[in-house]
Every structure is written in structure tokens, then in C-alpha cells.
Amino acid sequence: MPGSSCDNCAIDDDDLVAVRRVYRIPETWDTPASEQVLDEIEYWCVSCWTQYPNTTPPT
Ligand SMILES: [Zn+2]
Secondary structure, eight states: OOOOTTTTTOOOOOOOOEEEEEEEOOTTTTTTTTEEEEEEEEEEEEEHHHOOOOOEOOO
């Protein structure tokens, strides 16, 4: 596991969770709402993991 700080908020934390970030794209007048999942694995602290949209990578 790279480093020991959260890739999202940069807090030092030994208890990081491997996630893939999810971008929520809001609905517009001509496009329905959608989600984009990034391929890159990031390591987040539990606080970010519970607060921001993400999905856990396949193992
Ligand atoms: Zn964090």
C-alpha cells in the first residue's frame, strides 16, 4: 500500500481503504444524470470513504 496518508484529504492515517473514485455528473436539460468511475485505485481514510462517492475495486 503506497504511503500512509489519504489520497483525498491528505490526512495521515494508518487505516486506509482502497477505493475507486466515482464522479457524479448531474442531470442537465439534455443529458440524464450519470456516474463515472475512475480506473485508478486511491487510498482513502474512513472519513472520506463514508462521505464521498466511491466504489471498492474488484479483488
Ligand atoms: Zn481522507
